[in-house]
Amino acid sequence: MPTAPRARPPLRRRLGLPSAIAIGLASMLGAGVFVVWGPAARAAGSGPGLLAALAIAAFLAYCNARSSARLAALYPQAGGAYVYGTRLLHPAAGFAAGWAFTVGKTASGAAMALTLGAYLLPSHPKALAAAAVVAFCAVNLLGVKRTAVASAVFAALTLLVLGAVVTAGLTGPVAAQPLGHTHPWGTLTAAGFIFFAFAGYARIATLGEEVARPAWTVPRAIAIALGATVAVYALVAVTALSVLGAGTLAESTAPLADLAGASAPALLPLVSIGAGVAVAGVLLTLLAGIGRTVLAMARDGRLPRPLAAVSGRFGVPWAAEVAASALVLLLVSAFDLTGAIGFSSFCVLVYYAVANASAVTLDRRAPLPWIGLGGCLLVAASLPPASVLGGLAVLAAGGAWFAFTERRGRPAAG
Template structure:
């Protein structure tokens, strides 16, 4: 049974923005500033360029293959089953880590320390229920969350620029080439939300037209927001942001706008919820596509006849995320997620590079730059995250080899 095409261009853009604006703004600045130092804007620019190249590759592929699954489906069609499997597996493991990080980020802003774990679990369960009752409800809630988040970030930017001339921030560490590249790899985590639009290609109306436009519009909007917030953090906090668990809230506190601090906390919580909602949706669709091909258990390929969503996949993913929230912490989640997502987009660029006219919408040079950028950034990520990521990827490859071996008997 196919999924219903109910998402408009506005819905798709909102889901993309909901995925991107949240993770980076409220979670990535401290580790990125710690490695990139005064070169943070250069790192942000590199991450944005790589993300743009990857976005155009995803847009070009989605226009020709408007089905659920994103690069998992695209790589299967353009390169072969193994490439598709590795892309899909990297997406699933990377984004499951992102879901756990977003749930914990939400709880950090929304609940007292003693209640953060149960609140994170409740958030995952509640959003999984929303997803199980239809994609239009997901899109509507995402739009509401994006608006609230942008209002809160507008307050942060205004506070940061209003007080920049009143107090000199602590100078950031000097930049190094390696530090800038590692910072770009961490910041890439913040831009990866446009993939959520592509993974829902089977539910977007007029996908050949709307998916490419939605991806580019959502990415452009996110870049503008990130640049403004980065400037506000640098001009207000400087090096003090490196050791902060809540640098965005600290910008408002340092400005003296104490009455606005609660606004920022609400914005942080809603941004994390928006990102978590869109992430759960995208992973569920990729799990659905992989289940259809038996690259994950076929149990996950079921679509509910009433609500026309992959409820089994949604519930399974939510349970795994809850398990991670219960046993893990936020440290390393960004690096692990970036590892999986950069490999995912490396394969996306390779698949788009193979496309010929009339499928081509962008020059092959963009796909070359995107692929080289992914390789460069993934090589600079923290060693622990890369080692764990490599082990999990190899475990997935082993699972598929075993399944194929059993099927051949």
């Protein structure tokens, strides 16, 4: 006679509103604000095009956030859109969301680790990147409250650095260089790049199983974190355009460093440290988010079941956390930052497309989920061809794995 499956240990609800906001801010106010403006300006073709792209990315993020908040309140479980798609659409849709999130964010995690190394230890960037992944994995294994506290520190330091750079830019000399004309399709491509900098608010929904009073906390935390981030990004973009112009911005690989160099060279070391701190905040919460999605998929047998192990002492999915961190470490050894933003954005836009499609089933007359769904697909298609083809290849590989697990037959989740 088969033995009854052991009950799954639940995650612990330890996050209140301030902690959830801190995680959301640290997830968004990270590496994106330090790197996206160059490729976005090149794609947009002009200052107005860049600002239009920022508006499109922000509105798309708002639509996604509304859908994510509503779904997270109804299904306060680890896994985010993987859970929503599986429950409300089809297991294949949920798997596509979870697969896209896991692969895209794992690659993004490797890119963030390498960026951290490049800013803080340019002579040995991969060594620092690997050490950072190990250290942040250890922090996450100590419990989600440690993650929230560290996120609050990272977000506060990032805001201080951005405030100093913006203040210097607004009070310094102006040497703006124009760039061409706005291209409508290029504006959508730029929106896709900028969306990379916003794609962090879902971390709050992904951690929904660890949020106290999720129906009340999650929507408020997402709205506050996203609103604050939009305001900061708009201020940074306007300042960079007024000081550097779209022409100089388009050629920049370190836009905020160039902004500081043009207005207050003494701030350059602060910008490097600030960028490193910001990337650290993203990497910390990114590893936590990947771990929760892997946990949810392993619980359902979509990934190996041992990955669903949860620590009885700290209440965290330790096996999924360690596996995600190990994969990021492997990618660090061979990953190149070039194209990472586009690839990650494509995968994350697929993830949010599933979230919006799930939200549509709750109220087919509500316009925002439809706008979010169409916007995600349109912006994803507008990304560079290499990013689109790479993302489609990843989805095809995931589809093959899904078909394999379906044919093999999954035991009942337990």
